[in-house]
Amino acid sequence: MTLLLASGSAKAQLSAGSVTGIVRDPTGSVVAKASVTLRNVDTMVQHTTVSNDAGNYVFLSLGPGRYALEASASGFATKRVAEFVLAVNQTASIDISLQVGSQSDVVTISAETEQLDVSSADLGTVIATKQVNDLPLNGRNFTQLLSLTPGVAPVSVAQNAMGGRAGGFGAPISVGSAFIFPAVNGQTNRSNFFLTDGLNNFGSFQSTYSVPPIVDAIQEFKVVSHTDSAQFGSVLGGVVNVVTKSGTNDYHGTAWEYVRNTAFDARNTFLPKVTPFRQNQFGASFGGPVWIPKLYHGRNKTFFYFAYQGFRYTQDNDSLLKVPTAAQLAGDESSFPTQIYNPFSTRPDPANPGKFIRDPFPGNQIPSNLLDSRMVAFVQGVLPPAGPVLDSVGDNAIDTTPNHQTQNEYNVRIDQNFGQKNTVFFRYSAINSLLTTSGGLPGLVKQGSIPGRNWGASYVHTFNSSLVLQVQYARTTNQDNSATLFTHPPANLDTTVGFSSSFVGGFAAAGGHSLIPSPGINGYASGGENITNVPKATDSHQVSGNLTKIVRNHTLTLGGGFTTNRFESPLSYASLSFAGGQTGNPQNPNEPGDPLASFLLNVPDGANRRNVHETTRLGGLMSLFIQDSWKATSKLAFNFGLRYDRTFIPPYGTNATIGQQGGIETGDVDFSNGTYVVQKLPPPCTVRGFAPCIPGDGTLPAHVVVDPRGKIAHDTLTNLGPRVGFAYRLGNRTVLRGAAGIVYDDWAAVSQMAQNIEGAWPDIGQLIANNLNRPSTTSATPTTSAQDPFAGGGSGLFPAPTPFNQVQWFYDPHIKNPYSMQWNFGVERELNSSTTVDVNYVGSGSRRLNVGGYYNTALTPGPGDSQARAPFPYIAPTFYDRSIGNGNYNALQVEVNKRYSHGLAYQVAYTYSKSIDEGSSGWFGVEGQSLTDPYNVAGSRGPSGFDLRHTLSVNMLYQIPVGRGMRFSTKNSVLDYIVGNWQVNNIFTARSGVPFNVFYGASDLANTGNVSWAQYDRANLVGDPHSGSCPNGSAVGSVNCIFNTSAFAAPAQFTFGDSGRDAFRSPSFWNLDTSIFRQFPFWGEGRRIEFRAEAFNIFNTVILGTPGNDISNLSSFGKANGTANSARQLQLGAKIIF
CATH class of the missing domain: 2.60.40.1120 (Carboxypeptidase-like, regulatory domain)
Incomplete structure (x- = not known):
């Protein structure tokens, strides 16, 4: 039941x-x-x-x-x-x-049956108190323990893969900690939900927790998935529920400190030395009955628990950078391995209509009259001078900007019992994190603060033995405020380079002043100034309740709730990007061109400007459910449920932002009919005098409409999710279980999608330009410079006459919530009083998954004007998200769980699985994206970006049986005290390699109008990538030859490549983390001092990371530029427990 x-x-x-x-x-x-x-x-x-x-x-x-x-x-x-x-x-x-x-x-x-779950068919693993406290955790972040659960793939393709530890709408993550942002049971990394004590602790933008729980305040936690209860939903993956400790009738507490520094760690294979750093993590916890002398004693009634943790981190940065040499800045590109070409000589090929030809630069020497001195001044102003080459990939400069983090966390919990009929608890959790780190270049410093708050209460009233009411409230907030600025900005750089004020000036967050843009030379160090204030990265209220009635052998539950969702963020920055295509051979993909040459010739490939105050109106989630848990017999239980979810996508902009860049007067493309939808109609530009406004006399251009609802998205109204499950006991030691249901994703990326249309026409708050200076039938030679990439001039920008030439992160106005049909069947067997084995088949079929990337590209590859071959020729290709993707997951999951007894506990979790999806494994065309043809999504069906065929996790706690009361005793109390009380703990993980594509990224080789960096044009497979040696002489599997690069060739012009999506794998991974404890009991039972030594990657195993996979990037293709794991790290700790 x-x-x-x-x-x-x-x-x-x-x-x-x-x-x-x-x-x-x-x-x-x-x-x-x-x-x-x-x-x-x-x-x-x-x-x-x-x-x-x-x-x-x-x-x-x-x-x-x-x-x-x-x-x-x-x-x-x-x-x-x-x-x-x-x-x-x-x-x-x-x-x-x-x-x-x-x-x-x-x-x-004795209670003999509580080990087996004979009432439901949920998939989930409980991580108990002793595991949380004793297993080695690098930086004491609990997410590392998520990988102990079957079905968890501890790799991420999401934008928030590192948790935003240095900002970027992120959760507050300790810089020196290991953070896992996993995919659970074949669903995207964003499709998980985080709770603390059953209350919302979800960071709605970054899709992870808002406030991290303090490890020593965790009672235990569980990852629940594939549940047969309609009470759970709103995400396709796992629900991570952390339960904090509460006080008891006895006073208990701990105090601790963990230390890491340079002397403890091994050197990373790709670095010349261990980067000097210092890390201290310290804190204390205390709990018991509330006692106010002479006024109140809460024994048996009122309990408290308090925890504090501080974190201090300082690292001397030694980041290696690649910058242009003096010879290169003078036009000598002879070191580039293939011929480069003059983009200003581009002209139609008379022998091949629809194709273009260019003249080469003899000896790869750019004539001085073509070098743009302004660009030389730009790069000399922001990049450090080149020094001697420091490694095999050509790095020749060092960024020594130190990194600092100061973090303080607090957790307070109160539990109150008002007799047997009423109970309530209240918890308040807070974190303040201050960061100073490098912005990517010497002298470019990022300073940020990431405060978070999570608090709430739960009240339970028991009317009688068969009727119970529960109500809950939770409040969650998270901010991420940062500014990346040069400490000593180059004097008069704007005027020296000649940047227009409409590109780099007038930024609201900078007080109307200018910001230095990022140069964006592909393959070289880059960084620019930006100000990112996110006062409402998460801003939610949760109100919920349910009523449970027991009728004979049925437990009926009816419940519902509403959680609000709102977002706000002022953003200011500008950036440029330079690619090789503008200086490559337009008829030979094996001569892809040099991004640095494109930079020196001032022919940018793209640009971006954001000067917006992003806001959303109130959105959220309403859910209703009914559940019947029926114990049909003493051996058989059924669960039936029905759930309804209604997502209210937060409409972009508020009436308070009318007339402000990034406000409510914005729009979106509807490619179902080729129209542009405006949320709210602004006045004509002649009346308002500034954007947002309608050009001319205010008459709307053709194909432009206004949505009378004042918002873009149409919410999905039909998200009904049935659930069914059973559990059947075979004897006293075996249970058969099975479940099936439909779940919807109401949270993943909703906040980010809502703000993606920021500053679109008739506004100018967000401007994006891609595929600039590519030869076309209207202009074969470059027409756009870095000084004024949006052609706004110095008098300010107004919206273009029509919205159809802009590039934005648009989405289908009728986009729908993803959903997943999920099922599982398994058997659990109790081997003895402390050990169980659980074997499950787990499957799902997911639909309406997000497919992003460029849309309205040419219908087929080919010569000529690609836009003329698009479904709507009057609309430029642009980013566009649609809910049309499909995915499938099938897995065998095995878990062996031995609870702690006789000094030993262990868990073994093994998963054999296959996860497949179409074109994307995440959101917005940037998460696991490799969609070749947006009109044939099924043609890009392949392994998910997080697909791991085999995963194995083994954790163990073992108290060495020596000393007083142990199996082996010296029979001498003094000697027993000396040699006893040792404990060893391990986490061993092993998994298959991570999937990746091999693609051609120098230019739009297929000539469809797509962006070349989107990995859309995969390479041709012409050999065996797993055997032989590379042209550089290195054997396959070595650092400079992860795979045989000769097995790949660039696709012919005007064609798509034939290699499969995610058809290749990085090297397999394995790791062992170990800790050893020595405990010293003192002053009676339950008091001890504990000294810890923890080693992460104890054998210092080098696992090479995903290699360079762009066949046009000759310097990195096929080479590993880093490791998939860290070099060995040691952490020492001391703890007082009482």
Whole structure:
């Protein structure tokens, strides 16, 4: 009988467990109206109920912990069930058989059945308190433990793969910690949800937690997926629910410090030395009953728990950079391995209509009259001078800007019991993180702050033994404010280079002043000034409730909730990008051109300007559900549920931002009919005098309409998700389980999608230009310079006459929530009183997945004007998100779990799986994207970017059995104290390599109008990439030859390549983290001092990372430029436990 008191969304009270069973007499008949009492061993809080006419009893909404059970009835002896442990999200099924006798007679038995879940078919693994506290964690970030769960792929293709630890709308991550942002059971990295104590702790923009829990304040946590309960939903992947510690009747606490520094670590293979750094992590926790002398003693009623953690990190930066040499800046490009060409000589090829030809630069020497002195001044002003070559990839400069982080975290929890009918808890969590780090170049410094708050309360009222009400409220906020500025900016750079004020000036966040743009030379160091303030990266309120009624052997739950979602962010920056295509041979892809030569000739490939105050109106999620958990027999349980989700996509802009760049007066393309939809109509430019405005007299251009609703997105109204599951007990040691259901994703990337149309026409807050200076039938030679890439001049920008030549991050106005049909079937077997093995087949079919990237490109590759071959020739190709993707996941998952007993605990999690999707494994065309043809999405079907065929995780806690009370004793108390109390802990992980593509990225070789960096034009496969040696003489598998580069060739012009999407794999991965403890007991039971030594990658194994996969980037193709793991790191710690 599964009951997890919860809200109507993924923010369910997942921490709530329950205890259920049937009371019987010696003949096996049910006993009605038996009195059953459940007592929390640590707080002495007890609850009493009576069995109903079917003999069933249920205790609801229980926190994880130690419990004891007692049952009595007239004419029967009292039966006591000895202490047992209830885990997070667990339904413990304990049947009680009463014996004839007096109630004063007491019979005590052990709780033998709570290991097996005989009530539901959820997939999930509980990570217990001792694992959380004792396993080695680099930087003490709990997400590392997510990989201990079957079905978790600890790789990420998402924009937030590192958690935003240095900013960028990120969660507050400690710089020196290991952070995992996984894919769960074949769903995208963003498709997970984070809860603390069952309350929303989700960072709605970055799709991870908003406030990280302090490890020493964690009671335990669980990752739940593929559930048969309709109380859970809103995400396709896993729900990560962390339960914090609460106080007990005894005062307990800890104090700790962990230290890392340069002397402890090994050198990374790709660096000349260990970068000097210092890291300290310290804190304390304390909890117990609330006691106010002479006023109040909360024993058995009121409990508190407080935790604080500080983090200090300083690293002396030694980042290697590649910058142009003095000879290169003078026009000597002779070191470039292939011929470069003069873009100003581009002309139609008379022998091949639709193609172009160019003249080569003899000896790869650019004539001085073609060198743009302004660009030389630009690069000399922002990049450091070149020094001697420092490594095999040509790095010749060093950035020594130090990194600093100061972080403080707090957690306070209060639990109150008002008798047996009313309980409430309140928790407040906060973090403040200050960062100073390099902006990518010497002298370019990024300073930021990432504060977060998460607090809430839960109230449970028990009307009687069969009716329970729960209500919840949670508040979650997260900010990410940063400024990246040159400490000593080059004097008068704007005027020296000649940048127009409409490109680099007038930034609101900079007080109307200019910012230095990033030069963006592909293959070289880059960085520019930007100001990113995100006062509302997450801004949500959660209100939810549910009512549970027990009717004989049915547990019926009806619930619902609403969680708000809002976003705000002023952004200011400008950037340029230079590619090789402008100086390459337009008829020979093996001569891809040199980005540096394109820069020196002042022929940019792209530009970006954002000067917006992003805002959204109120959005959110409303959910309703009904659930019936039916215990059909003592061996068979069913779960039936139905859930409805309604996502309110936050409409972009507010009325308060009318007339401001980035406000409500913006628009979006609807490619279903070729129209441009404006949210709110601004006045004519002649009236307002500045953007946003309608050019001319205010008459709308053809194909432009205004949405009368004042918003773009049309919410999906049909998200109904049925659930069904069963659990069947075969004897006392085996359970068969199965479940199926449909779940919808209501959170992944919703906030980011809402703000993507920021500053679009008739506004000018966001300007994007791609594929500049590419030869076309209208202009064969370059027409755009870096000084004024948007042709705005010095008098300011107004919107273009029509919206159809802009490039923006548009989305389908009728975009729908992704959904997944999920199923699983398995068997769990109890091997002994502490060990179980669980084997499951897990499958899913996901639909309406996001497919992004460029759209309205040419329908087919070919010569001539690509835009003329597009579905809507009057609309320029642009980014466009559609909910048309499909995905499938199939897996065998095996878990062996031994609970801690006799000094040993271990978990083994193995997954054999295959995850497939179409063209994208994430969002917006930048997460696992490789869509060759936007009109044939199925043609880019292949392994997901996070597909790992094999994953294995083994963790172990082992107390060495030497010393007093152990198997091996010296029989001498002094010697036992000296040699005893040692513990060893390990986490071993192994997994297959990560998928990747091989593509041609120098130019739009197929001539469809797509952006070349999108990996859309994959290379031709002409040989075996896994054997032989590379042309440079290196053997396959070595640093400079991960795969045989001769096995690939650039596709012919006007064609797509034939190699498959994600058809190749990086090297396989394995790692062992180990810790060893020595404990010194003092002053009685439960008090000890603990010294720890932890080693991460203890054998210092080098696992090469994903190699360079752009066949046109000759300097990096096929070479590893880093490792998939860190070199060995050591962490020392000390802890006082009392």
